[in-house]
Amino acid sequence: MNLRPSRRHVLRAAGIALALPWMESLNAPLGHAADAAAPKRFIPVYFPNGASVLWWKTTGSGSGSAWQLSPLLSAFEPFKKKMQLIRQLGNFSWRSDLLSMSPAWNTYRERNDFCGVCKMPAGAFVVPSHSRDPSALLNCIDGDAYRSSKGQAPLSSPMNGETVDQLLARSMPQATSLPSMQLGLLDGIGSLDERHSAMSRNMSWNKEGTALGKDIDPKRVFDKLVASGAGAANTDPQAVAEAQRRRALDLSALDGIGDSATRLQQRLGKSDRERLDQFLTGVRELEVKVQRVPDGTTGGASSCMPITLPADMKANDTRAHVMNDLIVMALQCDVTRIVTYMLDNSRSDLVYSWVPRRDWDKGGAMVGGTCTAYHESQHHTGVSPDFASITRWHIEVVADLLKKMDAVQDASGGTLLDNSLVMFSSDMHHGDHASFDLPMALFGGGGGTFKQDQLVSLPETIEDMRQLRDLYFTVLNNYFGLGVTSFGTDLRGVPNRVMAELLA
Numbered sequence: 001m002n003l004r005p006s007r008r009h010v011l012r013a014a015g016i017a018l019a020l021p022w023m024e025s026l027n028a029p030l031g032h033a034a035d036a037a038a039p040k041r042f043i044p045v046y047f048p049n050g051a052s053v054l055w056w057k058t059t060g061s062g063s064g065s066a067w068q069l070s071p072l073l074s075a076f077e078p079f080k081k082k083m084q085l086i087r088q089l090g091n092f093s094w095r096s097d098l099l100s101m102s103p104a105w106n107t108y109r110e111r112n113d114f115c116g117v118c119k120m121p122a123g124a125f126v127v128p129s130h131s132r133d134p135s136a137l138l139n140c141i142d143g144d145a146y147r148s149s150k151g152q153a154p155l156s157s158p159m160n161g162e163t164v165d166q167l168l169a170r171s172m173p174q175a176t177s178l179p180s181m182q183l184g185l186l187d188g189i190g191s192l193d194e195r196h197s198a199m200s201r202n203m204s205w206n207k208e209g210t211a212l213g214k215d216i217d218p219k220r221v222f223d224k225l226v227a228s229g230a231g232a233a234n235t236d237p238q239a240v241a242e243a244q245r246r247r248a249l250d251l252s253a254l255d256g257i258g259d260s261a262t263r264l265q266q267r268l269g270k271s272d273r274e275r276l277d278q279f280l281t282g283v284r285e286l287e288v289k290v291q292r293v294p295d296g297t298t299g300g301a302s303s304c305m306p307i308t309l310p311a312d313m314k315a316n317d318t319r320a321h322v323m324n325d326l327i328v329m330a331l332q333c334d335v336t337r338i339v340t341y342m343l344d345n346s347r348s349d350l351v352y353s354w355v356p357r358r359d360w361d362k363g364g365a366m367v368g369g370t371c372t373a374y375h376e377s378q379h380h381t382g383v384s385p386d387f388a389s390i391t392r393w394h395i396e397v398v399a400d401l402l403k404k405m406d407a408v409q410d411a412s413g414g415t416l417l418d419n420s421l422v423m424f425s426s427d428m429h430h431g432d433h434a435s436f437d438l439p440m441a442l443f444g445g446g447g448g449t450f451k452q453d454q455l456v457s458l459p460e461t462i463e464d465m466r467q468l469r470d471l472y473f474t475v476l477n478n479y480f481g482l483g484v485t486s487f488g489t490d491l492r493g494v495p496n497r498v499m500a501e502l503l504a
Contacts, residue, residue, distance in 0.1 A: 009264075018226050021279055021332050021411075023272040038412040038419035038447045040480055041337040042168060043327070044138060045398055045422065046203055048130075048346045049378040050430035051439035052388035054360050058085065063454035072360045072392055075399040076441070079406065081453045082417060083443050084502060088458040090436040091133075091427070091468035092124045093490040094142045106462045120429075121462055124436035130347035130375075131195035133427035133435055138163035138203055138340070140469035140488025143195075150209065158198035159209035164472045164487070166206050169338045171482055180204070180338035181330060183221065184214035185320055185397070188348030190375055200346035214342050218322045222287060225330055252287060283329070289322045316354055324401040331416055332408050341401075343394050346427065349373040352390045360388040378431045387431070398424050402443055420444040421479060438468065442502070449479045451504050458501075466499065474499045 009020045057070035069076060069085075076083060092098070098105045105123030126132050135143045141161045144154035152159050169180035182204045192200055198211040205211055215221050261280065265273055323341075330336050344350065352371040358364045367385050371377065377386035405417040412419070422443040429437050445452050458466045469488025473496040476482045486496050 039337050041420035043339045043422045045341040045424045047343045047394040047426050050426050050428040052391040054388050055439050061455050067455040071363050075396050079402045085455045086440040088437050088460050092435040093467045096142045096145045098123050098491045120434045120436050124434045128193040129433040130193035131199040134346040135160050135199040137427045158196040160205040162207045163205050165338050165340050176336050178336040181336050182212045182214045182340050184216040184342040186344040188344045188350030190347040190349040203340040203342050221326045320397045328404045347375050349375040355389050355393045357385045358389050417444045419447045421446045446479050456501050470499050
């Protein structure tokens with residue numbers, strides 16, 4: 001018998017199509033384990049405003065025990081063996097004025113920021129940075145030049161070039177219910193930095209140049225996942241109506257699939273019956289968590305009104321943990337393999353008053369009080385406890401996601417994390433706004449594609465420095481096997497090069 005059923009199976013009811021995790025009883029001939037290759041997954045996670053300089057206070061270099069995380073990054077210690085930390089990576093070769101700058105782009109600007117890199121190329125300073133840098137993070141092109149080429153006003157049009165996640169989503173050989181998901185955590189108010197608000201509030205743009213937004217409501221995300229077979233964009237009227245009815249009557253999404261689940265149980269072996277019970281129990285527990293998350297957000301960048309924080313100062317922690325659960329559910333059930341995750345808007349000045357102020361230059365010792373406005377803290381002089389503590393909170397959110405991914409066994413061996421690539425990065429260095437030496441960490445081996453447990457120090461010299469477009473070029477070709485000939489823009493005429501240092 002050469003043919004085997006699809007890897008994905010679905011429990012259906014009115015307005016519900018709950019995708020199930022892999023089960024041996026349904027996917028392989030009796031007595032044989034599954035031998036299909038693990039799905040390839042890519043999860044870019046963005047945090048704004050750059051990182052505290054304490055990010056770079058690592059020790060040593062190379063791989064294994066030869067390097068150690070900084071105290072600020074210590075939340076990643078459980079995942080160090082599945083981590084690559086990258087130094088001296090830039091994203092500024094796309095500047096339309098790069099070759100006409102005065103002084104020249106390849107002259108150094110001297111700096112003293114306590115993080116070990118005392119020079120930045122002049123071309124790395126892009127203005128206005130909080131709109132142009134985030135809009136170039138996943139496509140490495142000059143959005144202003146792109147809009148001009150389309151006959152659009154560079155300063156006011158919401159258009160932008162296609163991002164790497166959307167190139168992957170439309171190129172995946174095996175379709176999933178949702179080609180990709182665009183999720184967010186906070187919607188902090190802040191200046192739009194002289195461009196359309198889409199530039200500072202989005203990670204993903206499609207081939208037509210349209211911003212895809214982000215969903216920060218866990219309830220809506222949960223409904224989209226359980227209705228994943230009823231409409232990829234969750235626009236199926238029946239799915240929407242059923243979701244509203246369940247919420248109004250306080251019903252579980254699982255109430256309608258009881259008969260379907262019972263019939264499925266009869267087809268499963270003992271271990272798979274236990275696996276199905278555990279999965280459905282987990283879905284119900286997640287549904288309860290979702291229902292407890294307060295409605296609403298923490299402010300909108302386009303409103304230009306003072307933010308109103310939830311009465312529960314831990315509501316943002318709760319939302320973060322639930323959103324992480326939802327991401328894991330989407331990946332585990334193979335509803336999607338591409339997720340962009342925007343932890344806050346660019347230039348967010350949200351007051352992170354639920355985050356305690358700690359001295360991460362002294363291992364995280366409490367210094368009293370809670371953090372102030374985010375973007376304001378980016379520009380505090382010296383090593384700001386506020387800015388470092390906010391950076392640390394974002395690190396802890398991602399560490400929670402990694403922990404949950406690493407706890408789920410994948411069908412073809414290893415964990416979800418082992419068979420994924422999670423990219424955690426900001427669009428700028430730190431308070432200097434430079435687009436060089438970006439805070440950049442990769443997690444997961446991509447099913448054996450990438451090295452792990454290493455600190456990669458790329459060349460700092462002007463002649464040899466590398467650009468972010470090469471990382472995506474490597475992901476597209478060496479991980480996903482798409483065979484693209486180029487990605488992003490380099491006005492110097494430098495062709496893409498595979499980042500062999502990252503590959504196993």
